[in-house]
Amino acid sequence: EVQLVESGGGLVKPGGSLRLSCAASGFTFSSYSMNWVRQAPGKGLEWVSSISSSSSYIYYADSVKGRFTISRDNAKNSLYLQMNSLRAEDTAVYYCAKGLMYFDYWGQGTLVTVSS
């Protein structure tokens, strides 16, 4: 059974940093692209970042480019999102999702709140 479990969310002040993790199991993690998608409270889905299976290709939404860094450790079956210079508008539930052209499995999400 495919499982994606996010962690690392919490309350952080504007300008602060946070590192999210996503632990994957039930599939060959090193063979698949992975993604972060976020959802602000009461709002729709926003794609944040994608990373290819070997980390050769990395993409970011314009809204996070230069502030967020996606990475993965295939030996640990883990996906990460380093978030710096956080803003109030980054407040959201952050989901990790498996896949390239479509996202077939999602975690339950971790809430990031940016507030003073």
Add this chain to the structure above:
Amino acid sequence: EIVLTQSPGTLSLSPGERATLSCRASQSVSSSYLAWYQQKPGQAPRLLIYGASSRATGIPDRFSGSGSGTDFTLTISRLEPEDFAVYYCQQYGSSGTFGQGTRLEIK
């Protein structure tokens, strides 16, 4: 950047009725890269349709997807009570984009 516009914003229907949800892209999208998701309150999104018309594993055949180019449609042939949710289309090229969602509510 491709923008996806979903319509209507809210669709009010009764169980047993047919639902037709639209997703229009600001420029042509490869059908291979068009997907639909369902999201219920407090839950993660669930993949319904990929490649514009292929049902994901375990998705009932009352869900179908169609379209090409800039116009795509998700059809639910006969609504069940558990189908009332928010639906998103998504395109993926070098970056992913979601539509703003259509809320399907019970009339």
